[in-house]
Amino acid sequence: MSDADAETEADAPAEAFLPDDADAVREALVAWYEADHRDFPWRRTDDPYEILVSEVMSQQTQLSRVVDAWEAFLERWPTTADLAAADRADVVGFWSDHSLGYNNRAKYLHEAAGQVESEYGGEFPESPDELSELMGVGPYTANAVASFAFDNGNAVVDTNVKRVLYRAFDVPDDDDTFERVAAELMPEGESRVWNNAIMELGGVACEKTPACDGAGCPWREWCHAYGTGDFTAPDVPTQPDFEGSRRQMRGRVVNVLGASEEIALDELGPKVRVDYAPDGEYGRDWLADLLADLDDDGLVDYDESAGVASLRK
Structure with a gap:
């Protein structure tokens, strides 16, 4: 991307970087945080x-x-x-x-x-x-x-939050844009729970080495990095060792299914791996196992008998 293109992207309205169902994004993060988070004593006081x-x-x-x-x-x-x-x-x-x-x-x-x-x-x-x-x-x-x-603050934007926004919504590395997108995303009047939640996300799920699946990241469904396997960020300038990993493949499956109503395994496979071969090492059995995991995690619906999968709504 040229410098001019980057400047144009940074000038885009904040909402342009967010999914259409931004309310679902907000609800997913708050629910994830309230269900389980690190219990520091200062989080128990106001x-x-x-x-x-x-x-x-x-x-x-x-x-x-x-x-x-x-x-x-x-x-x-x-x-x-x-x-x-x-x-x-x-x-x-x-x-x-x-x-x-x-x-x-x-x-x-x-x-x-x-x-x-x-x-x-x-x-x-x-x-x-x-x-x-x-x-x-x-x-x-x-x-x-x-x-x-x-409960009277603005959206917090620290290094962890920048990393989250950069990876999840492909926000350009520009301080003003980070501020605008963070402000647009934060629910009005809920700075206490929201800022705790998004910093927790950056601290346990979206660290420099991410733990998307292990931490049950609530934004995997929408996350640009999870879908593409590219987990670089402003403070992570080189690509971590995710190329070809199971985590990367899971992200690709979710990304492909997000653009399809329902898809058969042999149609899905080549879109996930270029070396997909129905009867090979990375074939139907491998893909079926991956889909079964994603089904268990509530991300996709996999019909084993029909050999088709779709993104869970």
Whole structure:
């Protein structure tokens, strides 16, 4: 694609990148998240202080390592008043002892607690713009706190979300376009559950090495990468080892069936593999086994006796 073509694509309306049944896309993701997700303690609270602490600690630190530090920090300084009254050296010392990265984050968190107490009477501001006025709180963190504490945020767009949108809907690698598509996709007034859900998708199903089937990705039916087998992304510049894999073949089957009402095995096979041969290694038996798996997963309807398959509606 030329630079001019890329610029033209990036200028397209946000809805042009989404499937016609965008509501079904939204419902599928929320249902997937609510059925099962990683249980971090900050996902069980809507306290803005507790959420701010988790967001600051999570910057460039694995979430699994943050849990103990987060709990210990809040046990020692359970409110903004407690943190604001603390000796800054103690806060910085805690940060260093728990290997939480740059100590400036501890200093800014301490100052932000002081602002909440002195400028806001101990009550957190609720909008992303107001939260951005707190020391060390950038646009991403402000939006996260607004979303998870007050259900009052915009669509979160981090590296994981960009990867998801790039792969799922073939959104061009352009920050403004990512922002517009993310905003169009997020259900109005549901930033808490939506932002948690789409970040969970990027964290467990659509990582740099994707786990589409293993994590039961709810967007496989619509996903461009799953259909084509190309899992590159802005932060995954080279093609992972999916060429010829079973995961890739499953995606191709779903993609082909999406354009057909019903199709016989010997018509479907060559569209999935160029080396398909009815009686060969990659023939009817191989394809039937693949279709049986997809049928079990609820993605296709496979009629073994008739030898035909269709995409499950």
